[in-house]
Amino acid sequence: MAEHSEGVGALRPSARHAAWHWATPEAQTVLATRDLAAILRFHRRVHGQSQAETGDLIGYDKTYVSAIELGKRRLTDVTGLRHIAERLALPPHVLGITNRADTDFRALLQFGQSTVRLAEIARQAGHASEAVAELWPLVARLEARARDGHAEREALRLLADARLGLGTALGNVLPEERLATAAHWTAKSLNIVAFFNDPALTTTALRMHGNELRKAGLIGAAVNRLVRAASLAPNSTSRAAVLPLLARAAGALGNAPLFDRAVRETRKLLDQVDHTSLVNPVALHEIELRGLIGTGRARAAILHAEQAAPTPTTSIAPQWRVIERITTGKVRLLGGDRHGATELLTQAVAEARAQRLPHQLQRINRTGGHELPEVTDAATQALSQLRTEMAA
Template identity: 40%
Template sequence: MTRHAQKDEISGPPAEEGAANRGECTDVSVNGSKLDAWPPPAQLPECVPWYTRQGNEVLCSGDLGAILRYYRTFHQLSQAQLSELINVDRTSISRLETQDRHLESITDRIRLGDQLGIPYAVLGIGGVRQQDHMDMIACGESVVRLSLIAREEGRAVDALRELDRLVRALEERAQSGKAAREDMVLLATARAEVGVALGDLLPEAHLDAAVQWTGSGARVISYLDGELGLSAHTLSMYGNELRKAGDLVCAVKALQHAIEISPDLGGHATANLLLARAASENGNVAMFDQCIGQCRQALEQDPSISNFFINPFSLREVELRGLLLTARRGDAERVASRSIAMGAPPPAWGVMERVTMAQFYLATGETDTAAAELRTAILDAQVFRLPHQVERAVRLAEGANLDDLVLAGTEAVKAMSNSLGVDGD
């Protein structure tokens, strides 16, 4: 199992790599048709005044005087310092702020927009590029929603296809200094979704890419004030990918922070469920029990909060696996016998449940039943491209001396890795 390098702190996600230091890319292909390479997230400018709620409101007002005053306040600049920054005399700044002077020249407006990162549309400069951007924002939420549906249906590669153009366009806009708050909110969401999709597709040896992408989504949203729901969600996704990559210390910290800031019951329950997983893997029985109790209480209080991550199937699977990891077989038998009064689970949870049931059967000495579960889980994981679950199955098979399943699982991981252009060994 690969272990991700432990982070020094968790006050924020890891710093993003610059475009010039992107390193190796991960190629994703399906049926011989390759998607574009997925490099690490691009480095983006920080401390942008227009990302804050107040800055966004000032920007949307179109009042150039108010915009200049807010820019100076945000960066703690005097009129003289701002005049030096944009290469005009101080009197011009004063007159612009009091609206005694207006920028009539398009050239002057473009220069001001470039120097202060003001979107051209605010300065009255339109054109085809601006319309393209407006169209992208208008459909961006739909793109993210479609990618999420694709991933939850076991089509993570399709999810990446949906997100590819959107993420690249938003990163380019942010790098140019013309991104507004709505761009960054959308980028944070899309980056987190890219990371979760990569976390489904990549074998354990390459899960750092998923950590990096979910972390970059959490980092973007940390620039923005007042987006607690999205911040909690991205931190939850980041923490879960850290857990899968083996960095349990930072995973726990990220998930605890997500619980602290989550403004709604569903987000709170989702973070608790993922923290329960990390706690059980870390052997923290008290934390695991507390988180499971919180999840059960949330679902009983409001069943409508069910989503891909928090639902009756996921609660049973996480609880069963955690009880097995914390050596409580009697409690595990009780949970394993619990029926779920709803339809079939999402594909990924169905595979996870099979592997976990195999783990349960091995613990109770039912090796033949466990082998049957593992065999089906390996086949299903190949269909839905879930190498991490195959690697779980292989470890269980190794412990039970099920050599044929070890071989089948190992070959399955290699095949899936080769189709992604990564090393599966």
């Protein structure tokens, strides 16, 4: 298991394996018994330790460990139980004792879960910078706790969620040349998620990581992660959340067959699942336009853009309005409509500046190019202002 230790940083040798093994579903069943004998037997089995080796770890001789496992001795001393909990990297309440540290841990979980939820709401509302500011200290605190050997299942799950949220929020606020940082944080969550054996959680992590890889320009790797996420999705709702992102990555890769299949299935699922900011006709319309261009079908994209825009079926995240205007502006420009393209891209510049979306300003810059110098100049100026603010 040593190859996974990077997932929570460099855990101290006595706690590294314990931290991971206590996070598994099997371990949770054992811990739920609150039976020290069962816990010791489980620990020895997963680590391949003898009773003497486990005794050395917890500070008791082999005979005493054997007596506990056989039920001949019961350890009721609070100090002793707290010591064993610390050596095995367990929260004290598992062994039937509580203290201030355990209370603080429960408060951390409640606070952390609320922080992750509120950060996602902020990001969806166009305030990704605020989401980063909230998540960064939470991730740092959880990682520090894990490095100290306190990596309980709930804390590891929270750390995975916080890393995913942080990476996704960074993917909104970082310029293109730094988007690998966002993918780095979503990748770190995968090291933890693998131990939970939860298809829904794995699908979500692969989906979010795949999308950040695409934004960072690692398109082949992105498609790989998203294809895997779609194959693991446990239900239609989970699969529907993956397919639009897979279509977008396939389009960027120029893989027309994969793009077309993903779009077709997404259309079918739109009638079966609740719509979200990603899974809805408006988002799919933008994804189709961009994918048709990416797969060399500019004429089809122009014809598609000329159709009536889909009616929103759910609230659309502000950043999606920016993305849609940039893509539609690009299609208008390809169709020779300079005025329409200028209008859309100028609106996108203002919104991307207000929402602090440097990556989208860089997309506008490339789209305007030499054909729309006034748009390019406005995007360049807005991006320069954002860079100055970020540096400060």
